[in-house]
Amino acid sequence: MNNPTALIESLSHEGYGIAHVDGKTIFIDGALPFETATYSSYRKKPTFENAQATSIHNDSFMRVKPKCPHYGVCGGCSLQHMEFGAQVAAKQRVLEDNLNRIGHVAPQSMLPAIYGPAWGYRHRARLSAKNVAKKGTVLVGFHEKRSSFIADMSECHILPPHVSAQLPALRELVKQLSIFDRMPQIELAVGANVTVLVFRNMEEINDADFELFKAYADQWKVQIWLQPKGPDTAYPLYPLDAPKLTYLMPEFNIEMPFKPTEFTQVNHGINRVMVERAVKMLDPQPGERIADMFCGLGNFTLPIARSGASVLGMEGSQQLVERAFESAKHNGLDHLTDFTVANLFDMNPEWLEKLGHFDKMLIDPPRDGAISLCNAISAETGPKRIIYVSCSPSTLARDANVLVNVKGYTLKSAGIINMFPHTAHVESIAWFEKE
Template identity: 80%
Template structure:
């Protein structure tokens, strides 16, 4: 069985080694370890592999807390000490900026992170009847598989939710549509937990009674979703209070629906928003753009500091909800929202929106290439804060901002939104000097 010496981690948390000129990405391996491995995917220039035996352990290796680690695909780094995970993600960001973006930040910001356990306030749990495993399975998929992990606990979920996993298996077993209900979406707000059951057939009165009993026992709301996310509706209780999350530093209460996108880690979201606003430093009288604004997670805190803000998003439904959030927080006079396909932005279209003193960009994993290409090198905003969920597309876009548009990358740093996973959230501050 081949062996390799691990040199670093990649952006997905795999150990990286080089064997006979080929790059090997090895699951379950940490830097400075020597491991035996078995390849499960071979390409001319690289291989994907699984560590089968650790010949010499890294000082960063710890015992995983979860008994399902290694089978469940929800986490990939529980075998790595928590602060070492954060440091490794910071190195991934620095490497991407240099290698892909040909840029280097003047300073690296300290990493932002919160609790390492119980942080996940959003999740999609798969549901499947598997007779060979005793009935219903409720949980995340196994690694590199469509099978569902046989889970009885999950430590990245809040304990109140982890404790419910066995009870959810029992509930789904009782339902008439147990084999026509592939997913349960979890959404947790301030003192409210919603479970959205994706029902592909109508439920019976007996099912409704089971749902009501479960909701009363566990103190949750039950919603049904017969088709797309827009069809989700409350089943029990009918008059349940709405989900919200708080940003007390800005006096903001954000209402949201259980199928709408919000950050999974409420605690880290608060410190992330606070850092972004401090970097942006909005002032009364300034006009600021919030690109890919979503529900207004950054828009409303910017407005609370006195600036006027234009939020732009690709879906009319999200823009409507952002308007509602602004009204809910009394910020409708300082905010405006527009629908725009920011992936097809042009310099002419951006110019028609008028001058912006500053800009916040918070795109999905694909990044914001067309948007940054459209920013004028002469009249563009003097300051840009870029919040990224993919360091490679951040680096690609930073290359344009620095090497084409003339911005300086003042600082960058990671935000550990997803502990025990390889996911790297990050933030960068660009200034026109």
């Protein structure tokens, strides 16, 4: 039986082409609106199917030739077949649609999208490594689409060029190690002055391994770390006198030290623009008391404190809070900042009230959003301005519904941040004001 063909009507929030066939919705990976696609379904449910486009019969005006030869097999990117400007526009529509459909809110204005270079943006990555006896080789890279197999990669255009160029050499290095089959991942962190590769070694290395690592580090000008167990066990192996791992926010005269296994923004260039926009919208003034919820290492806390406002950063991880204190001291901002450990997913009005009054608040939660925090904010005495940075339009919309329709805030503006080009991932920022 031949594979079916369908006309693509629109694009889903995940970047799949949407078609309707015999009363069913078909989500077709690799297809774009206005195209006719032949597809093969890999998941069938009573009301919908997930499918892969097997051929396209008429190219959409949005279609471009993917830059990467591994695109379509590697699961790292999902939208390289779509023109970059069209990707940004599609993400803006996802945000507007979520705010409308889930949040029952509409911003007074849509902000221009924040976007930057389409390639070489990924300063953090976790590469998998595996000895594949059948192929007689070691693979190092991202997983294949919808698979636990590792893609056979020789280059990657979303990684910085100097890292992409190392992929074949990394495969050779792992192949020569005594623990070549006990080394499942390599974590990558690119800083302002150093690139760190963290090898997850499930067994001790020997002297010959050390010499291999040393030669590799010298040749590629990187620092090698080992990680025998969890992220906290990572330590530098060679060279020990490498510069510290940092990212810079020159607009605020801030240098953020970080460890290669700690959470930091993947796209340093876009992070700088995002922080600048968030601080501009927050408009912190000397003497104001401001809360930075889900503060991490202080990515927003320290730039806000540069204004002279006093900032309380709250975060669920004791380790991140300790590191945020260190960052504040490193930048001479410890007199304007304080940090505390708190489970913000379990916030209640009494607990929030105990923290005292905040003039303004910045919220930057993970994908789960900040629903209990939004519910805890007092409609009468809550901060007059809230800037919400989101990595999930659906949870932002859900929380916006509470802030606007329950707590009485006005959604002044919202817009997207294209932090992850060529993927369907949507970051966004929203401004809520007590009129």
